[in-house]
Amino acid sequence: MTSLSSSTTLAERQSNPQRPLVTLRGIQKSFGPTHVLKGVNFTVRPGQIHALLGGNGAGKSTMIRVITGEIRANAGDLHLQASHGGDPKVAVVYQELALIPDLTVAENIALVHAPSGFALKRQAQAALIAEEALSLIDPHLARTALFRKAGDLSMHEGQIVEIARALSTGAEVLLLDEPTANLTAAETEQLFAVLKGLAKDKGIGIVFVSHRMKEIRQLCDVCTIIRDGKTAIDARPIGMLTDAAIIQEMGQPAHRAEAQIARNDGQPVVATLTGPTIQHPIQRGTILGLAGAPEGPAHVISSLIGHGRHRDWCMTGDGWGNAPTSPRDAVAQGIGFVSGDRATKGVLAQLPIIDNVLASRRVRERRLFVGQNERSECAGLMQALKVKAGSAWDRPGTLSGGNQQKLLVARWLGLPLKMVVFEEPTRGVDIGTKRDMYALIRQMAEEGTIVVWWSTENVELLELCHEILAFDTEGQPKGFLPADRFDEDALAELTGMAA
Amino acid sequence: MNSTSNTLDTNGTTDTRAKPPSVLSTYRTELAIAGAIIVIMLGVGAFVPAALSLGNFANIAQAAAPLVIMALGILLVIITGGIDLSVGSVFSLTGMVAASAMANGVDGFTASLIGLGVGVVFGAINGALVTLAGLAPFVVTLITYAVAGSLAFIVTNGRSVGVAAPNYWLFNSGSLVPGIANYVLFCIIFLICLEFVLRKVTFGRWFYAVGSSSTAAHLLGVPVKRTRFAAYVFSSTMASFAGLLTLSYILNAESTSGASLMLQAIAAVVIGGASLFGGTGSAVGAVLGALMITVIQNGVNLIGINSFWQGSVTGLAILVAVLIDRFSQK
């Protein structure tokens, strides 16, 4: 794991540094009260493949939006310099494709060249432009796919088309946001070959955002790590960093000393978690972490709370009824759910805070009327969570993301529950709130509730959990890691991801 | 207002007032509409003094009653983020069915129950197609709008029907409570009940939860389907009731009687502060919206403006109401 594997052309490039295409110095950006970027430095050089790492909410995507000009920084210098003078074109390829599914590949590419929609009618011309663009990076695709509908392409082909389209407009900087998240291993190989070729032969500056350690080592020359809105590591050659060092720089330093390993040895086994290939006893008050690529943990959560189609996991044991058929059934059985996807899965944005907080109690306790005592109940919960709001009748939108997240936890706080399922509860919240969330999770567990917690940040799982169930990038469970064997490297190896 | 530097050590105290907001701030949109209605009425009164007579108030109340009741019904659907385009057709069909029943010797009370049945059935169809089949409310109610609308013609081959039952008019104009005409009484009862349910009953809060985010509500254990279903049944049944009220007043059922009411009812709800995206709206607002539309129509007629202008004036009122709502939200 500590081998100094490095790209073959690395030395050559380092010795021959060209003028950077993009330079960021001390960039700051806040959204309302939230300071997302607190002085970021970042440089993109031609011909270099640059890994950009950072935990969730560290400020990566905000920084990308500053580079593309989508948002303006509050302070700091942004300097863009194309190889032939002027501003270089910056193209971003996101995880979700930005192609129009009902148009052909040729039309999708020609679209950005057409002065108006009418030009699209000239199919032959569109095909010419598209073929020229595509053949530069994938001659096979250029021969076969021009007249296929973009919606019929595979994820990988779609990405290639997007990259070709971006390059055909003269883009010199290519930002790829987790491009491999939905690709198979073979497709990833192909994509990497294309990217390496672009960097080496055409001098394109490539920024690669990913959590996958193996891929980063395979592809990238240098690595920048963003943490909490600041640059922690600035363009260090990848070979000079160990996996452990990367993990260390990305997360908050592990707070837990050896003596503080979370233990719940004395607790009785109250349930069994059964999955497709795995079965495991769960003790009272266990904090069970789910780690790895999203697919696996998502299935577990879906099964446990009765939402969605997946039903391949279940909790069984004394007092555990049938697997919940719906979230309503789950709540009735004493299973709570908190999502970090606050906008779609958590907050009821149009309802006042008091309704948001007490909705779960109204369901769980089958309350018929909105009671007078609910006011003090809500006030009490918010006090316990240290949420500061103007009034319980304000909309949740008046609160910061972190405080909104606490509201979602408040729903289940103090209720006698068998289990609470957390889905990335610390997504996009500041460090202070994260600490508060950890305390709440511990508190719930100490009261005897089983906590199932999915996080994409391994560091926080390692800090809090009693055990971790790891999934690989294919969504298969790779086994339970008990607290005494917790180790960032071990987890990174099991999941194939650094986070 | 609040800060995100909300860490354990810096933020020990909280300021969560347990006092609910005052009536004034809860109903600020509604008060603005009420104010607008008064301004319109005074404006019309400046041209036509008779506009401010008791007789004209009774005219307005009588003309507004069916719209008020329909608006209260459709409000519930709109709060859940849906739409019900079938209310006008259900209104017409109810009248035709009940009047035909009476023409065939059924007594007024039974005929009314049959009429209400029309609403319940169409509401259940709407609700089932939206919740169980998962079809878009716009499409579903467009279908029932067309079907109920054509059935309204089929019942009597398009002919209008007079009501044969004696004293059926008492249903609308009589007074169960001395001093208050029934059409006003019904509006008041429905208004109070619905406002109470929406504010103080858990099930009432679910309508808002579903409209705000049906996924979030579902994950919380809110019975999303049941809530939606109830909204459609309620909407349709209220439309039926409004149809019966009109029938008992006019004593004549026509196939097209409800045609213009659907858009007016939606307009009333929107004027009353509800968002077509769901999650907001109040019964008081819907009633005031319906009153505002009626007052505008009344004013246009009294002043003698060509009644083709009514649509434009109502459109303007919606715009003003929506803008007031938009900018009173900080």
Added chain:
Amino acid sequence: MMIFKKAILAASLLAVATGMAHAEDKKTVAYIAPSLDIDYWQWVARGVQQKAEELGMEYVEYTSENSPAKQMDNARVAVTRGVDAIVIGPVSSTSTPPFLNYLEKEGIPVAFTGIGPQPGLTNYTSAVTANNYETGIAQGKFTCELAKERGGNKVGMLSLPQDRENAQKYLKGAEEAFADNGCELVQMLETKGLTINEAVTQANDLLTANPDVKAIYGMYDQAGTGAAKALETRGMTGQVAVTVADGSPTTIQLMKDGAIQGIFFQEAVGQGIDATEQVYKSLNGEETTQDMALLMPLVTADKIDSDEAKAVIARVFPQD
């Protein structure tokens, strides 16, 4: 697949239908209504049907749903089906030229009811319509007299939408009559929905704004019912006179009750009968009358039970 099946079904039905028509060698008359949501057009239908039966003709019916395009489609369908003559209530006068040109080419006689063809056209067999202008004069004069009997000269009007040609003619006639007889039209409200409910509201508003109105001129049947209803609610039945054009069982009953003082009957059934007779004559090479503008006969409350009135009413709506 579905469409294919439907096509086969339609084709076979058409074959059967035309086959039958030929087999019996009966002439067929088609009635094309602008829409069937108004009683009036259904009553015309009954007149056509009644006369067709009497003359030994087959009867078919189409609806244009107020769309000129649908009206044109209906003509083509009728021709394809092999009808011999057409009676039409057009969607509008202006929609008639292409319709008539097509049917002229096919050699099919056409008679109009209710609404006539666009002025200037001659390629049709007959137009059986109400004489709106003359009726407007008659109803205006009658309404004015009623107002004066009640000690005033102010009248109000509940009008059809004034974008309609017949409404404009009614109004022109009525205004002339008011001027000649010394009455003043203080307010006119136009309907949009043609419903009784709307008419009640408008009548209420009219009476509130103009308390000194002594008579209300109702240009369409629902207006009469609405005005009568509004007056009844105010306890003013008979104090303000109501006259109405068209006539229906509802308004006849209101007249018997004293809530309406006179009805100018639009002979819907009669128009259907006359129009059918005209196309029948044309088919048999007999002489036809191209323009039949029928004056709408007035029936007042005191004469409603006379034989004369019964004969009129028989030509207004079906007696069953």
